[in-house]
Amino acid sequence: MRGVLFALPILLASAAHGAVAQPRPVSDATYFNDAALPAADPFVLRDPGSGDYFAYSTDGADPGYAFAIYRSPDLVTWQRIPGGALDMGDGTQWGRDWFWAPEVYHNPATGRYFLFYSARLRDGIAEQFGYADFEEPSKVGVAVSDSPAGPFRNIEPGPIDYHPYDPDYHDVNLLMDAEQKKPPETLEEGMTAPLGTYIPFIDPNVFFDDGRIVLYFSRNAYRNWVWDHGLGKYVEESNVLAVELTSEWWDDPAGATMPRIAPEHVDANRDPADPPGVRKDGYVPIIDYASDPQEWENAHVDDYAETGGAEKDRRWSEGSTVVRATARDGRARYFLTYSANNFANSFYGVGYAVADDPLGPWRKSPANPVLAQDAGQGLYSTGHGSVIASPDSTELYYVHHGRPSAEVDRRLYTSRLRIDPDRDELRIDGTTEDRPVPSGVAPYAVRADRPLVEVRDGEGEVGWRVGTASGSPMPLGNPLNRVLPRLDPGSALEVVAAADGAVLRGTPRGVEALRLTYQRARSGGGQVDVHQGGAPVEVVLPVAACGSAVTGRHDELVVSEGVTCLRGAEVRGSVRVEPGASLLVLDSTVGGSVLADSPGSVWVSGGRIGGSVRVRGATGPVRLDGTEVGASVVLLDGAAPVVAGTSIGGGVRCRGNASAPVDEGRPNSVAGSRAGECGAV
Numbered sequence: 006m007r008g009v010l011f012a013l014p015i016l017l018a019s020a021a022h023g024a025v026a027q028p029r030p031v032s033d034a035t036y037f038n039d040a041a042l043p044a045a046d047p048f049v050l051r052d053p054g055s056g057d058y059f060a061y062s063t064d065g066a067d068p069g070y071a072f073a074i075y076r077s078p079d080l081v082t083w084q085r086i087p088g089g090a091l092d093m094g095d096g097t098q099w100g101r102d103w104f105w106a107p108e109v110y111h112n113p114a115t116g117r118y119f120l121f122y123s124a125r126l127r128d129g130i131a132e133q134f135g136y137a138d139f140e141e142p143s144k145v146g147v148a149v150s151d152s153p154a155g156p157f158r159n160i161e162p163g164p165i166d167y168h169p170y171d172p173d174y175h176d177v178n179l180l181m182d183a184e185q186k187k188p189p190e191t192l193e194e195g196m197t198a199p200l201g202t203y204i205p206f207i208d209p210n211v212f213f214d215d216g217r218i219v220l221y222f223s224r225n226a227y228r229n230w231v232w233d234h235g236l237g238k239y240v241e242e243s244n245v246l247a248v249e250l251t252s253e254w255w256d257d258p259a260g261a262t263m264p265r266i267a268p269e270h271v272d273a274n275r276d277p278a279d280p281p282g283v284r285k286d287g288y289v290p291i292i293d294y295a296s297d298p299q300e301w302e303n304a305h306v307d308d309y310a311e312t313g314g315a316e317k318d319r320r321w322s323e324g325s326t327v328v329r330a331t332a333r334d335g336r337a338r339y340f341l342t343y344s345a346n347n348f349a350n351s352f353y354g355v356g357y358a359v360a361d362d363p364l365g366p367w368r369k370s371p372a373n374p375v376l377a378q379d380a381g382q383g384l385y386s387t388g389h390g391s392v393i394a395s396p397d398s399t400e401l402y403y404v405h406h407g408r409p410s411a412e413v414d415r416r417l418y419t420s421r422l423r424i425d426p427d428r429d430e431l432r433i434d435g436t437t438e439d440r441p442v443p444s445g446v447a448p449y450a451v452r453a454d455r456p457l458v459e460v461r462d463g464e465g466e467v468g469w470r471v472g473t474a475s476g477s478p479m480p481l482g483n484p485l486n487r488v489l490p491r492l493d494p495g496s497a498l499e500v501v502a503a504a505d506g507a508v509l510r511g512t513p514r515g516v517e518a519l520r521l522t523y524q525r526a527r528s529g530g531g532q533v534d535v536h537q538g539g540a541p542v543e544v545v546l547p548v549a550a551c552g553s554a555v556t557g558r559h560d561e562l563v564v565s566e567g568v569t570c571l572r573g574a575e576v577r578g579s580v581r582v583e584p585g586a587s588l589l590v591l592d593s594t595v596g597g598s599v600l601a602d603s604p605g606s607v608w609v610s611g612g613r614i615g616g617s618v619r620v621r622g623a624t625g626p627v628r629l630d631g632t633e634v635g636a637s638v639v640l641l642d643g644a645a646p647v648v649a650g651t652s653i654g655g656g657v658r659c660r661g662n663a664s665a666p667v668d669e670g671r672p673n674s675v676a677g678s679r680a681g682e683c684g685a686v
Contacts (some may be wrong), residue, residue, distance in 0.1 A: 006302070008076060010364030011499070012352060017314045021217065022442070023418060025136065028394055029449070030423070030441060030444075031447035031448050031537060032442075032447035032448060032449060032472075032535055032536060032537045032542070033441075033535065033536050033538075034441070034442045034443060034446070034447060034449070034535075035439040035440060035441055035525060035527065036079075036081040036082065036419075036439070036440060036441075036442050036485060036525065037436075037437055037438060037439050037440065037485075037526070037527070037528035038384075038407075038418045038419060038436070038437050039437075039484075039485060040407065040408070040409040040416035040417075040418070040437070040529075041416070041483075041484070041485075041491065042065065042075065042083055042085065042416060042417040043062070043064045043065040043073070043200050043414060043415070043416060043417075044060065044062035044063075044064055044065055044073065044075070044230070044406050044415060044416060044417035045062055045063040045064040045348075045389070045414075045415040046062065046063045046076075046105060046106040046208070046324060046389045046399045046406065047060045047061065047062045047389075047390060047391065047404050047405065047406060047407045047417055048060070048061050048106075048108040048109065048391040048404075048518075049061075049080070049109060049391050049393040050109045050110070050111060050118075050153060050393075050403045051393060051394070051396075052111065053111070053113060054615060055475075055477060056078065056080050056396065056473075056475035056476070056477050057076055057077065057153075057477050058076070058077045058078070058080050058393065059074060059075070059076055059077075059109065059153040059154065060074070060075040060076075060077070060083060060404060061073070061074055061090060061108065061109055061120070062074075062075065062107070062108040062406075062417070063104070063105050063106060063107065064414065064415060065089075066086060066087050066088070066089030066090070067087060067089055067094065069089075069093055069094060070088050070089025070090070070091060070092060070093060070506065071089055071090065071091040071093055071104040071107075071122070072089050072090035072091055072107040072122065073085060073086075073090075074086040074088075074089065074090055074153075074154060074155060075152040075417065076154070076480070077480065078446070078473045078475065078477035078478065078479055078480075079396070079442055079443060079446040079473060079479070080393065080395065080396070080404070080419055080443045081400055081419045081442060081444075081485070082479060082480055082483050082485050082486055083417060083483060084480030084482060084483055085481065086154050086155075088155070088156070089150060089155070090107060090109075090120055090148070090156070090157050091104070091120070091155075091156070091157055091159075092154045092156055092158075094583055095156075095158060095159075096162075097148075097158060097159035097161075097162045098127075098159065098162070099123060099124070099126065099127060099128070099144075099146060099159070099162050099163045099164060099264045100126065100127060100144075100146065100318070100383040101122025101124070101125050101126060101127035102125050103123070103124055103125040103143060103207075104122060104123075104124045105123045105124070105207055105208065106122060106123055106208040106389070107120055107121070107122045107126070107211065108120070108122070108209060108210060108211065108391070109121075109153065109157075110211055110213075111153065111280075112255055114256075115256070115257070115258045116151060116261065117149055117151065117257075117258075117260035118149065118150045118151070118152065118153055118157070119147055119149055119254075119255075119260070120147065120148040120149070120150070120155075120157040121145060121146075121147055121209040121210075121211060121220075122145065122146055122147075122148070122209070123143050123144065123145050123146075123206070123207035123208060123209060124143065124144065124146060124164075125141065125142055125143050125144075125494055126142040126143070126144055128165070130142045130602045130655060133168070133203065134135040134203045134205065135203055136193075138202075139205070139228075139615045140227050141184060141205045141225045141226075141227035141228070142205055143205040143206060143207045143225055144164035144165065144167075144206065144564075145164055145165050145167070145206060145207075145209045145220075145222060146159060146163070146164045146165065147159070147160050147165060147254070147263060147264055148160065149260040149261075155567070160170060160254075160260070160261060160262070160263045161263050164265055165263065165265075165266075166263070166265065166266075167205040167248065167266050167286055168203060168223075168246070168284040168285065168286045169203070169206060169286050169287070169288045170201065170202070170203050170204065170274045170275075170285035170286060170287075171201065171202055171203075171204055171229075171244065171274070171499040172200060172201050172274045172276070173200065173201075173230065173284070174200065174201060174202045174228070175195055175196055175197075175198040175199070176199050176200070176201065176202045176228065177189055177195045177198045177230045177239065178198075178202075178227075178228055178230070179198055179199060179422050180194070180195070180197070180198050181283065185189070185227075185317075186307065186309060186314060186316070186317050187314070188230045188238075188239035189239065190238070193230070195230070195232060195239060201285075202228045202530070203228075204224050204225070204228070204229075204246070204288070205224070205225040205227060205228065206222040206223060206224055206246070206515075207222065207223050207225060207323070208222055208223040208323050208324050208325065208389070209221070210222070210325050210326055210327065210391075211250070212327040212363060213343065214329060214363050216252075217249060217363065218249065218250040218251075218252060218255065219247050219248075219249055219250070219327075219363045219364065220247065220248050220249070220250050220264070220266075221245060221246070221247045221291060221325045221327060221341075222245070222246055222247070222248075223243050223244070223245055223246075223266075223322065223325070224243055224244045224245075224246050224323065225243055225299075226241045226242055226243040226317075226319050226320075226321065226519055229241060229242050229243065229244070230242075231293075231294070231295065233294075233295075233306070234368055235298075236306060238318065239318070240294075240306050240318045240319060240320055241317050241318065241319045241320075242293065242294060242319065242320045242321070242322070242602070243319075243320070243321045243322055243323050244288060244290065244291070244292060244293040244294075244295075244322050245291040245292035245322050245323070245325045245341070246288045246289060246291055247288065247289045247291050247363075247364060248286070248287070248288050248289065248442075249266065249267040249269075249270065249364075250264050250265065250266060250267060250271050251264075251265045251266070251267055251268075253265065266286060266302075269285045269287075270286050270288065271284075271286055271287075272284060272285060272286060272287075273285075273286060273287025274286065274287050274433075278310045287668075288517050289364045289365070290365075291325070291341070291358075291364075291365055291367055292322045292325070292343055292358060292369070292599050293322065294320050294322070297358075297367075297369045299356065299369055299373055300318055300498045301345065301346075301354065301356070301373060301374050301377075302321075302322070302345040302346065302356075303320065304345075304346040304347070304350060304352045304448055304523060305318065305319045305320065305321075305346060305347055305573055306318050306319070306320060315442055319347070320345070320346075321344070321345055321346060321348075322342040322343050322344075322345055323343065323344050323345075323349060323389065324342075324343060324388060324389030324390070325341055325342065325343045326341070326342050326362065326390065326391050326392050327339060327340070327341045328340045328341075328342075328392045328401075328424065330424050330426035332426040332427045333427055333428060334427075334430050335360065336361065336426070338359060338360075338361065338426035338429065339359065339360045339361065339362065339363055339367075340357055340358075340359055340424060340426075340431050340675060341359075342356070342357045342390070342392070342403070342431070343355070343356055343357070343358070343361070344356075344388035344389045345374070345388075345469075348386065348389065348415070348668065349386070349387065350386065350409075351378050351385040351386055351411045352377070352378060352386075353378075353385075353386040353387065353388045354374035354376055354377035354378070354387055354388060355374055355375055355376035355377070355387060355388050355403075355405070355433065356369060356370065356373030356374050356375060356392070357369070357370050357373065357375060357431045358370065359429045361578035364415075368665060370429070370430075371460065372430070375431060375432060375433050376388070376403070376405070376420065376433040376435045377435070379435065379436075380613045381573040381579065382436060382437045382438070383409050383410060383437060384407055384408075384409070384418075384435060384436070384437055385407060385408045385409070385410065385411050386406070386407055386408045386411075386415065387405060387406075387407040387418070387435055388405060388406065388407075389405060390403045390404050390405025390406070390418075390420075391403070391404055391405075392422060395443035395444045395445050395446070395666075396443060396444070396445030396446055396473070396474065396475060396619060397444050397445025398445070399444045399445070400421065400443055400444050401421075401422040401423065401424065402419055402420065402421055402422055402443060402448050403419075403420050403421075403433050404417070404418070404419050404420075405418055405420065406418065407435075409437075417509070418435075419434045419504070419569070420433050420434050420436070421433070421434040421440065421631065422434075432575060437528060438528050439527055439528045439529075440663075442525075445474060446473050446474060447473070447474060447537060448537050448542075449471055449472065449473060449479075449523055449535060449537065449542045450471070450472045450542070451469060451470075451471050451488060451521050451522070451523050451542055451543055451544045452469065452470050452471075452472065452544065453467055453468070453469050453521060453544055453546055454467065454468035454470075454506075455546075456546065456547075456591050456592070456610065456611075457546065457547050457548075457549065457551075457570070457572070457589070457591060458509060458519055458546055458547070458548040458549075459550070459551055459570075460498075460509060460511075460512070460548065460549065460550040461550065463511060463512060464508060464509065464510050465508070465548065466507065466508045466509070467490075467506055467507055467509070467519070467521075467546065468505055468506035469488050469505060469506060469521050469544075470505065471486070471488060471523050471542075477528060481505050482504045483553075484526060485525060485526045486523070486524065486525045486526065487504070487523075487524050487526075488505075488521050488522065488523055488524070489502075489521075489522045489524050489531060489532070490502050490507045490519060490520070490521055491519070491520045491522060492517055492518070492519055492520075492548070493517050493518050493626065496513070496514065496517055497511050497512065497514070498510065498511040498512075498513055498517065498548065499511055509548060512550060513548050513549055513550055514605070514625065515549070515568055515570060515587035515605030515606040515624075515625040516547050516548070516549045516587050516588075516605070516606035516608045516625060516626060517547070517548040517549070517590050517606075517625070517626065518545050518546070518547065518548070518626050518628070519545070519546045519547075519548045520543050520544075520545050521543055521545075521546065522534050522541050522542070522543040523535045523541075523542040523543065538670050539670060540669055540670025540671075541670075545628075545630070545647075545669070545675065546655075547589050547591075547608050547610070547628075549568045549570060549587070549589055550568060551568055551569070551570035551589070552566070552567030552568050552569065553567065553568075553569040553570070554570050554572065555569060555570065555571045555572070555574045556571075556573055556574050557574060557575070558574075558575045558576075558577070558593055559575070559576045560576070560577050560578050561576065561577070561578035561579055561580070561581075561597070562576050562578075562579075562580045563580075563581050563583065563660075564580065564581070564582045564583065564586045564587070564588050564604075564614070565583045565586055566583075566585065566586050567586065567587070568586075568587040568588075568589060568605075568606075569587070569589070570589045570591070571586055571588075571589065571590045571591065571593040572591045572592065572593065573591070573593060574590075574592045574593040574594075575593065575596075576593070576594070576595045576596060576597070577596045577597070578596060578597045579595070579596075579597030579598045579599070579600060579616060580595050580598075580599050580600070581601070582595070582599070582600070582601035582602070582604040582607060583602070583604075584602060584603035584604065585603070585604070585605060586604055586605060587604060587605035587606040587607070587608075587625060588601065588604065588606070588607050588608070588609075589606070589608045590608065590609040590610065590612060591610050591612070592610070592611040592612045593611075593612045593613060594610045594612055594613050594614060594615075595612075595613070595614045595615060595616070596615040596616070597615060597616045598614070598615075598616030598617045598618065598619065598636070599614055599616075599617075599618045599619070599620075600619050601619070601620045601621070601623065602621055602622065603621065603622040603623070603624075604620065604622075604623050604624075604625075604626055605623070605625045606624075606626045606627065607620045607623060607627050607628075608626060608627075608628045608630075609628065609629050609630065609632050610628070610631060610632065611630070611631050611632060612632060612633070613633040613634075613635070614630070614632060614633070614634045614635060615636075616635060616636050617634070617635075617636035617637045617638065617639065617655065618634055618637075618638045618639070618642075618645060619638075619639040620639070620640050620641070620646075621636070621639075621641040621642055621643070622641070622642045622643055623643035623644055623646075624643075624644065625644065626644060626646075626647070626648045627640060627643050627644060627646040627647070628646065628648075628649075629647070629649070629651045630646045630647065630650060630651065631649070631651065631671075632651045632652075633652045633654075634651060634652065634653045634654060634655075635652070635654045635655075636654055636655040637653070637654075637655030637656050637657065637677060638653050638655070638656075638657045638658070638683075639657075639658045639659075640657075640658075640659045640660075640662060640666065641658075641659070641660050641661055641662070642660070642661040642662065643661075643662050643663070644663050645663050645664040645666070645667070646659070646662060646664075646666040647666060647667055647668075647669060648666045648667075648668060648673055648683075648686050649667075649668045649669045649670075649671040649673065650668075650671035650673065651673045651674075651675060652673070652674040653674065653675045653676060654675070654677075655676060655677040656675070656676075656677025656678040656679065657675055657677070657679050657680065657683040657686050658679075658683060659681045659682040659683035659686070660680075660681040662682060664682075665682040665683070665684075665685065666682065666683055666685075666686050668686060673686055
């Protein structure tokens, strides 16, 4: 199990950079980032049981909960699950506030889902950080659930037992005033501060790699004033660090074991002179500014002066995610995305670094930032996302937050990501324009909850769903997609539609056709039909007020008036439809022929007709849909007929109809010849 699980990122990334030929799109469906859903620091998991994606967000939960959960079958059309991941009243919460950056990992061997998150300690601050007034006492906790939809419950009512300690930091905070915004003006003064500080940390990201488990996290900027020799001043920074974890928590079938750091990191920074019981754990530096400076990360280094002392001079490196890819020569290449600048600033963006080992050394790309604001598209504050594959694993996506303007809160975005491990390249297509839906989502299928919309006392109803290739239902409450119900032109029926169904009111004319067509929204406005194989994704249902309902067995049948509906019936002989009458046959068997002269409508769906079908002069719909016809089909002088998905044992002849018959993208099987307008059937 572990070998398969840990190899998965390799397969995804290899496919993404072009080693696998891209299939032709199954549909013309598109999506765009409409910035409609509140979300921050999103992490996406694909659940193997349902095939659905689950996005976990800092923002968007209901009151009393932490971390919103969004569900999607296609990675781009989301629906929020009520509540949230953590019930703040369940009695296990150790955090006071700052519940940030949730990430969830699934172990298929045990069925457990593990939620990692950061929060600010409520109790024991002096014991954990050395000072009761420590401003940012953040730690990482872990909760567990049997479902990706939660609820998650803390494994223990406290954070991971990890005490990262920086022994080389001169704690200049002890030289500063209570506001902690103005550091010493010289390096010499700062060097007089006492050495050593505990590290507050946020933004956990767990990476599994050939049996190794690495926890990446961001060191809070607080208690990390770094002297910038180029600027000649202190700047407070957050950095990306890492520590390896043991595997007992992952392998525990009960999900009751808290993650532990690897033994080599425990007390790695302890001084021999420290008293007994003092913990000072180690860590591995991953991303910081001084080791690999890039100018784009300097958006806030002069904030103190520019805000009149209201803000600190700061830099951020946070929100990391690691992906492994395999180059053509077999080398493993590791790509780490991270975000820089303040999340609330329009210049928040994403860079990446590359290494040949999960613990580095890491080198930032000169192409950074690879995702940044684009005012022309109304795209700001792009960052802190996670990498996930399309349903068929041939594409990668970066699901992140952004803002449609500099004044609103963060929203959920999905952007295509491409990796080329041979060139150490990573690109993100940050856009609000239309893009194809992820590969493997289609084909779509519209399904109604009934084969017939029967109108009684002037009213009928129907429900529907849209399924993806995996069978998961689309969230039709999301305005990015919908089912549009459409009746024949000139119908007197009124359609009152909701997201997943409709009520029809009025009196149908014989048998009418109700088309349920799947549509997706476009970035320029409006909804357009989705096509597959050149045909719209839809289902067509008959609508009728059945005057006579026929079931059971019969020798022969004559339809003389109104609408006669056969449902699961068996007629040994023939069925004859007289002028003005209408026939609707659903999943029934007729041993003889169906003969109609000047009828209203003739609609046959499913089942079998042993003889021929002859319809002349119909004023309403004529339809053979998924039917087996033993002999010939003759359609004369009527409205536009439909012959779709039907097996015909004889020939087909069409003449004088309002237009040639169509198959709606579902080919027929015809044993005999085709004559007249039926050449394309």
